[in-house]
Amino acid sequence: MERKAGIQSFEKFKYINTINSLAGGDITKWGEILNIPYERILTKLLLNKTEAEYQKRYSELLEK
Amino acid sequence: MIEKKLKTTFGNLRVKIPAILNEVSLGQMMELQANPDLNDLEAISILSGIPVTELKNVNNINDFQAFGDHVLSLSHQIKHLYNSDAIPAKVTFQSGKTVKVMHNLSVEPAGAFMAARDIIADEINEHVKQHAGDDREVHFNPSLKACCQVLAHYFFCRATGKKYNEYEAEEFCNEVKKLMVTEALPIAKHFFSCYPSLSKPKTNCWHRFRR
Numbered sequence: 001m002e003r004k005a006g007i008q009s010f011e012k013f014k015y016i017n018t019i020n021s022l023a024g025g026d027i028t029k030w031g032e033i034l035n036i037p038y039e040r041i042l043t044k045l046l047l048n049k050t051e052a053e054y055q056k057r058y059s060e061l062l063e064k
Numbered sequence: 065m066i067e068k069k070l071k072t073t074f075g076n077l078r079v080k081i082p083a084i085l086n087e088v089s090l091g092q093m094m095e096l097q098a099n100p101d102l103n104d105l106e107a108i109s110i111l112s113g114i115p116v117t118e119l120k121n122v123n124n125i126n127d128f129q130a131f132g133d134h135v136l137s138l139s140h141q142i143k144h145l146y147n148s149d150a151i152p153a154k155v156t157f158q159s160g161k162t163v164k165v166m167h168n169l170s171v172e173p174a175g176a177f178m179a180a181r182d183i184i185a186d187e188i189n190e191h192v193k194q195h196a197g198d199d200r201e202v203h204f205n206p207s208l209k210a211c212c213q214v215l216a217h218y219f220f221c222r223a224t225g226k227k228y229n230e231y232e233a234e235e236f237c238n239e240v241k242k243l244m245v246t247e248a249l250p251i252a253k254h255f256f257s258c259y260p261s262l263s264k265p266k267t268n269c270w271h272r273f274r275r
Contacts, residue, residue, distance in 0.1 A: 015178035034175025035228050038263045041174040 018045070066134055072121040079119070081111040083134050085141040090215075090248045091241030094208045096142070104128060107135045145245065146205045151254055152247045155219070157239055163222045165251060171262040175228045176217040183213045184259045204256075208245075211252030215240045218255065 023029035067080040220233040
């Protein structure tokens, strides 16, 4: 579905997609994010992914 | 280094070029790699930092003969350029700043990590596109330009003491170019070979995470 909607058009922005997402879309925070240790970024991305999966499962359970 | 004073139409010209590969900077090697069909005078110009127009003022062209032999010798050594894996313990920049390398082979912070990762990925993708069907592990030698860019991101914060800034890190390529190719290339090669794991995770963090 995401592909159909054209998510690939974001590919040209490379890692800026991740930075922008972590900065909550606030460009003034990009510099701060870029200076965080990579390990911490990785942990946060993993946390976001786990949260999203949890929310999806939770929503599915509510619908049943 | 080999140095000679040559007579020109306007006086004397002191020409100094590297005699061995250890004396060639990454920037010089990048220029040589970018122009595969160089003649001797152009190669001497790159290695000495003297414009070709000035070199053409030398009265006797045979004066370049001694340099030509060294250029030939260097071109033979360049063939083995990518064979060295010895990572230097430390690197000293022209600013005088020394950076310890061996115990700190992580590209940090996140901005540097992600920029370096993209440069390496682009280089690998380009190579795969050009050599589809070849055995990449045997034939893949990253371009010196990509090596220089990766090193600029790796060294920027450590060498300048500044916070990471992608634009300034790119500009730092000019400082990286001044490093000797024999010390710069093995470090860059390390990152290309350990891609995509350009950073060494701190055990403590994952320890906490697992608990």
